[in-house]
Amino acid sequence: MITVENATKTFWTGTGQVVAIDDVTLDLAPGAITGVVGAAGSGKSTLARLVSLQDRPDSGVVRVEGYNTAALDQRRLRAARRRIGVVGHGELLPQRTAAGNIAMPLEQAGIDGPQRRERVGRLLDLIGLTARAGATPADLTPGQRARVEIARALIGDPGLLLADDPTAGLDADGAAGVLAVLDRARSELGTTVLVTTSDGGVARRIADDVALLDGGRVAANGSLLSLIQNPGSPIADALLPAIDTPESVRAAHDRTAEVVLIGFAAVGALLPEASGRFGTDVSVIGGGLTRVGETPVARFLLGVSGPQAESTLSWISERGGVVKRPVRGPEGIAA
Known part of the structure; x- marks a missing residue:
């Protein structure tokens, strides 16, 4: 119109x-x-x-x-x-x-x-x-x-x-x-x-x-x-829970990644299932939960530890979670 x-x-x-x-x-x-x-x-x-x-x-x-x-x-x-x-x-x-x-x-x-x-x-x-x-x-x-x-x-x-x-x-x-x-x-x-x-x-x-x-x-x-x-994205930064986790907390885990989960099933069950499937320790070290309309949405910073940490994050992504890994420099250090 x-x-x-x-x-x-x-x-x-x-x-x-x-x-x-x-x-x-x-x-x-x-x-x-x-x-x-x-x-x-x-x-x-x-x-x-x-x-x-x-x-x-x-x-x-x-x-x-x-x-x-x-x-x-x-x-x-x-x-x-x-x-x-x-x-x-x-x-x-x-x-x-x-x-x-x-x-x-x-x-x-x-x-x-x-x-x-x-x-x-x-x-x-x-x-x-x-x-x-x-x-x-x-x-x-x-x-x-x-x-x-x-x-x-x-x-x-x-x-x-x-x-x-x-x-x-x-x-x-x-x-x-x-x-x-x-x-x-x-x-x-x-x-x-x-x-x-x-x-x-x-x-x-x-x-x-x-x-x-x-x-x-x-x-x-x-x-x-x-x-x-x-x-x-600018919209995610403006509307979803902020992530301000100190670097010292991030460094305590084998992998860290920012993850957006949408919907009751994803928010409630995806992380525990990923942890059990791969035998990894999956911890929420930043972010939080909110709602978009009636839909629950999580924006978490995950800390994942264990030999299959990367496989855990890939599986979460395959199941509908939106996973953003940190940009890493030439020596493999998070930029």
Whole structure:
């Protein structure tokens, strides 16, 4: 539905020109959740403004349903913007109830009362706040207010929902509620979702596809599960448990290797089976476990000792584990 092609955006500050987005290409798969991950200043919010058509790139193209948005007149540009729901922060009207805030875009569009009530009721159910329909923002938790903002962005049935750092400032329960609503919008409404975030955990929990922004450029882009299977990739480094094992611990083993294991069976059984099959000592000396959506994923640094240490690692690789051995120098010493 929306593609960004070779987009560049610069700004002038008191210290000179800043390149916020540099030759970025991004394709949002219909009906999927795409997570754009990056540190503060990486260009996430600038990219969000370009995708939501609130700003235009200096060069490159943003397309909506194949149309170059730079070539649209104002009427058609407004129509294209209405196809994009944008989740803001703290923008609920304090004097209105949750239901009233959600209904506001429909009132402005002249939608009659019965239609408004039906659509508002459906979205209150989606965000799990039917019982709180009459509460004002002051009587809602921060997480509940964020869910109301999502419902209001969805009320016009947009093709794309854009959430810029939607869990910022929320506690764990509030963040979990927001991510659950975004996932339901995708699965129950068929909405394409773009989430920008500095929290890799957000992408791990709900994203189908992910792009890593670094200094305004895309460092990696593609299917999340595919990208994390490369242990040394920027996505693996950004989203999987870190490995900071001292060299002294590594040196105590005949072989070391970084391994990514995906799925319940691989995480739970592959290493003990490898150890028993080859009579080797297989130890986890770094890394840890996480989840990508509902799938358990391990990123371990393994220390393997025994005459068949190399065979053990090869067998783990043959059984679906992604094994990365350390680069070794000309004398066989790990570089």
